[in-house]
Amino acid sequence: MTTSADAAKADKPRGVFSRLMHRLAADADVLDAEDLQESTGKVGNCCCRDLVAGESVRIAGRLRSVVYTPSEKAPTLTAELFDGTGAVELVWLGQRRIPGIEPGREMVVSGRIADRDGSPALFNPWYELTPTGAG
Template identity: 65%
Template sequence: MTEVQSKGFLSRLVHRITTDADDLDAEELENVSAQTGTCKCSNLATGEEVVVSGRLRSVLYTPSERAPALTAELFDGSGSLRLVWLGQRRIPGIEPGRSITVRGRIAKREGEPAVYNPWYELTSG
């Protein structure tokens, strides 16, 4: 139970009124991640196989003669994870604002954690 959840109704109401909307969204995503038992983006280590839940912040197609790729940023409230599908231009349902659970092995892409060609499940959120 988080600190805000353990407080009374008035304290929770004041918290919701005085906290920035982005911070409230991040708290909500972290709570969902904790409830589903998935890994936090802030705790990912290169080489480990993980399951992460969150919301897609951005989706970008990068054309290339070598390896075109569809790249998305997954945010779970604690941090971000890059999802990279090689050879894809578009994947139905992979769009900004969509809730998703992904599974894969953590790699590094430009110094940030990434999962290449992840298994994914679109979720309601």
């Protein structure tokens, strides 16, 4: 039986020359996703591609987008967290803005996965912002 981890290993170039050729020929988005997956896999306990509603998870990744949706009932701040394998929607109810929650920011989130319009989501997740590099 072949697992997704086995498939990922089979897809990865093995030799130095093969890795170099892959990095030269691959699309920048693919390389970014691979680098992000490698770095975030060390921090999170699961990948976005493996999320199941009802599970408690810890995911590390980078925010792709942050959107504020005004509402008469409750404002909502929504962000998309990408970990290199897929994305999860983060939803903070009653929030207009959260300092540090901005596109491009790396963070670790945890909570219980819910299904929101057919996509995985975390409502009011616990989060930890990853320190930005000094430079």
